[in-house]
Amino acid sequence: MSNIIPPELVRRLGTFAGFDTAAFETAHRQEEGVTSIRINPAKNQGPDTTALEHVPWCDTGFYLPERPVFTLDPLFHAGCYYVQEASSMFIAHAVKALALDGQPLVALDLCAAPGGKSTLLSTYLHADSLLIANELIKSRVNILVDNMVRWGHANTVVTNNDPSAFRHLPGYVDLMLVDAPCSGSGMFRKDAASINEWSEAAVQLCSERQRRILADSLPALRAGGFLLYSTCSYSVEENEQIADWLCETQGVEPVAIPIDADWGIEQTASDKHACPGYRFYPHKLRGEGFFLAAFRKTADQPSFDRHIKADIPRPPKELQRWVADSHRYFTFSVGDELCVLPKGREADLRILQRVLYLRNAGTRVGRLAKGDIIPSHHLALSNARHQGLPTVALDKEMALEYLRKGNVPPSVNTQKLSGWTLATYRGAALGWMKLLPNRINNYYPKEWRIATM
Numbered sequence: 294m295s296n297i298i299p300p301e302l303v304r305r306l307g308t309f310a311g312f313d314t315a316a317f318e319t320a321h322r323q324e325e326g327v328t329s330i331r332i333n334p335a336k337n338q339g340p341d342t343t344a345l346e347h348v349p350w351c352d353t354g355f356y357l358p359e360r361p362v363f364t365l366d367p368l369f370h371a372g373c374y375y376v377q378e379a380s381s382m383f384i385a386h387a388v389k390a391l392a393l394d395g396q397p398l399v400a401l402d403l404c405a406a407p408g409g410k411s412t413l414l415s416t417y418l419h420a421d422s423l424l425i426a427n428e429l430i431k432s433r434v435n436i437l438v439d440n441m442v443r444w445g446h447a448n449t450v451v452t453n454n455d456p457s458a459f460r461h462l463p464g465y466v467d468l469m470l471v472d473a474p475c476s477g478s479g480m481f482r483k484d485a486a487s488i489n490e491w492s493e494a495a496v497q498l499c500s501e502r503q504r505r506i507l508a509d510s511l512p513a514l515r516a517g518g519f520l521l522y523s524t525c526s527y528s529v530e531e532n533e534q535i536a537d538w539l540c541e542t543q544g545v546e547p548v549a550i551p552i553d554a555d556w557g558i559e560q561t562a563s564d565k566h567a568c569p570g571y572r573f574y575p576h577k578l579r580g581e582g583f584f585l586a587a588f589r590k591t592a593d594q595p596s597f598d599r600h601i602k603a604d605i606p607r608p609p610k611e612l613q614r615w616v617a618d619s620h621r622y623f624t625f626s627v628g629d630e631l632c633v634l635p636k637g638r639e640a641d642l643r644i645l646q647r648v649l650y651l652r653n654a655g656t657r658v659g660r661l662a663k664g665d666i667i668p669s670h671h672l673a674l675s676n677a678r679h680q681g682l683p684t685v686a687l688d689k690e691m692a693l694e695y696l697r698k699g700n701v702p703p704s705v706n707t708q709k710l711s712g713w714t715l716a717t718y719r720g721a722a723l724g725w726m727k728l729l730p731n732r733i734n735n736y737y738p739k740e741w742r743i744a745t746m
């Protein structure tokens with residue numbers, strides 16, 4: 294690697310008891326990075342993982358022997374797996390260890406784009422939970438929506454708000470994840486350009502921004518609720534010092550997460566309050582730099598009356614053909630599109646609509662037209678989709694042609710089906726086609742299509 298890790302950072306890390314500076318520097322000189330994926334258990338189809346090594350702290354995480362061209366794998370586009378850095382999959386272990394998966398929660402992923410941790414939370418939280426995936430930066434929200442749509446969970450709302458907007462939801466969320474913007478030193482191996490942007494001044498600025506983000510949004514966490522705070526920085530100013538500041542000023546107490554000593558994760562204690570922190574170093578495990586600390590809110594948090602009356606219209610009968618167990622959902626409209634969210638979340642939707650800028654909510658089913666529905670691409674990828682809808686299986690070459698929005702020849706329609714049909718690859722839905730007697734119309738959204746290679 295031609296870039297040199299900033300000497301100030303190495304010097305600082307070298308002051309930590311037992312820190313192996315030479316091994317840390319060697320890990321940064323290695324050319325080959327670690328590639329890992331997390332499979333989507335809700336899709337029931339995915340890459341063959343039998344020969345792959347597990348990420349120790351995440352049962353759906355696997356290391357790949359080499360980095361393939363993911364764009365050329367239709368299963369990637371179908372949301373059957375997410376390419377995620379292995380260390381950050383530790384959130385899965387934290388959720389389980391803190392028993393946050395045992396009951397339905399309202400969870401907020403405050404800094405969510407592009408969606409790595411939101412897709413993870415979707416998998417690991419109780420199925421009846423509501424996940425709010427928020428991203429402040431407008432230009433990054435689209436990729437967040439796309440990734441959440443691909444992942445397919447209908448109980449997700451994507452929002453585009455400043456952290457301060459969540460003050461208007463006092464005591465509303467049970468779990469908050471703040472995967473904060475940071476100086477990025479933990480990603481130096483993956484993103485060499487970030488080395489040039491690193492400075493001690495940038496660490497200070499990040500540390501101040503992290504406090505602002507947390508102070509602005511923490512009123513949304515209910516008393517007794519959990520905060521998971523993470524960064525991909527090695528700097529104590531962004532990690533353990535934030536933990537101390539949280540305990541001193543934000544009415545939270547630290548929570549330990551039991552870990553297996555064999556995993557190579559380093560448990561630290563912050564200077565003032567001995568808050569447990571979990572550090573990931575690339576010379577000690579197969580993953581990049583990462584830090585996580587967990588907290589429980591101890592302060593009283595005045596809340597508001599969540600029991601607002603939500604006047605929900607009866608779902609149209611056409612829904613039954615398209616949505617599995619349609620009685621489990623309520624419907625609402627966005628523009629001319631019909632959407633569904635799991636029943637029981639009617640009041641949540643109303644509350645969120647009043648306070649936040651919603652970019653997506655639940656699953657878009659489609660547009661009502663002439664007694665039927667013109668299905669949305671979102672429905673094709675959603676777990677809410679009816680399993681009995683017609684499908685045409687494509688081989689890999691044809692699936693890629695479909696994903697390029699190219700021509701799919703009528704010869705693939707061996708069953709002589711007609712109308713709206715799902716294009717599938719190895720059992721995973723890719724999107725819609727309309728089968729006509731002599732032609733197939735490809736309805737893959739043009740903004741999603743893959744470039745010709």
Ligand SMILES: C[S@@+](CC[C@H](N)C(=O)[O-])C[C@H]1O[C@@H](n2cnc3c(N)ncnc32)[C@H](O)[C@@H]1O
Binds near residue numbers: 408410411430433506
């Ligand atoms: C570390 S990244 C999040 C990665 C994401 N959690 C994932 O796993 O895919 C931090 C995110 O915070 C957003 N961000 C930047 N400045 C912010 C601010 N002042 N308040 C809240 N979020 C901010 C960035 O746009 C970025 O998407």
